[in-house]
Amino acid sequence: MADDETEGIRLQKVLASAGIASRRASEILIDEGRVEVNGQVVTEQGRRVNPETDHIRVDGARIPPPRRHLYLVLNKPRGVVSTMEDPEGRRTLADYLPRTKERLFHVGRLDTETEGLIVLTNDGDFAHRLAHPSYEVPKTYVVQAAGVMDNRTLKRLEKGVTLEDGPVKPDKVKLISRAADRTMVSVTLHEGRNRVVRRMFDAVGHPVDRLSRTGIGPIRLGNLRSGETRDLTREELGALLDLVQL
Known part of the structure; x- marks a missing residue:
């Protein structure tokens, strides 16, 4: 030894x-x-x-090196606040996490009505880098938008739109399906601005009815059910360490 x-x-x-x-x-x-x-x-x-x-x-x-920290994925349900405590008594991330004495940081805040993937960790340096825009970690969302979006509108999204706080250009926009009164679209971007996906779709006249984050970098929700957590896999953690240069 x-x-x-x-x-x-x-x-x-x-x-x-x-x-x-x-x-x-x-x-x-x-x-x-x-x-x-x-x-x-x-x-x-x-x-x-x-x-x-x-x-x-x-x-x-x-x-990745032997784990000295916790690295968790949570599929956040709609209506849950992206904090550990809420003075108004609303459901928070803490209601869905395993009992631990460790203080966990959530990476990638989601607004209350947005569901999907959040990473939680007690590794502060890792959390800071993963959230920092300079590392440009891509995030993928599935959007259910109101109305039927034509190809011209999809192209407009793809080329980028200008919001009140500046332009935003997605890395990728992909049509999933169209129905009589809604359109499903996958959007990948590395923006971290507040409610940026919702504001993009408002800008092209198709407000978001439902929004879910399905990926952060190499991490995918997969079959993780709403409200469930899991550990990051070795492959996911290794790829993220590369992305954030740790």
Whole structure:
């Protein structure tokens, strides 16, 4: 144990502890040149690393360090306030979280009537970077808009609209479906301004009836039910650490 602490931990042990493969299978991955440490391919067995600080990748995918923090995904229901406490007695995020003594930060605020994906963590540096606009982490929303949007209006959204606080241009706009009185659209953008999606659709004359955030960077809600939480997967956390340059 002292040897591990002073000189680092054998790479195959780190990979096995991370759940990548057994130690023997990890040795094969190293032999095949599929493992990188700090940007360099490692092929020798017995290489020692510091899993807390070294950037380790397998087939290009980042392997996050051993978890010292909580990283949770919540599917926030409509009508829930994006705070931990509410003086008015409304439902808050805290009502849906596992009991913990840790103080959790929510990343990516949603207004009360918007549902969907929120990340919660007690890793303050990670939360700050994930929310900071300079890292341009994309967010995906599914919008149910009033009325039938024609292709010209969709193109207008795609090219960007000017709001009272400046222009906004989505990264991607995709039509999901049209019905007699509504249109479903997927919108991806890295904007963080208040109610920006709702204001975009107001600007083109199709107010939002229902709004759900379905993705932040590599994270997707998937089958997570409204009001449920789950841990970030190893793959999601590794990709997010890359995005926010940690």
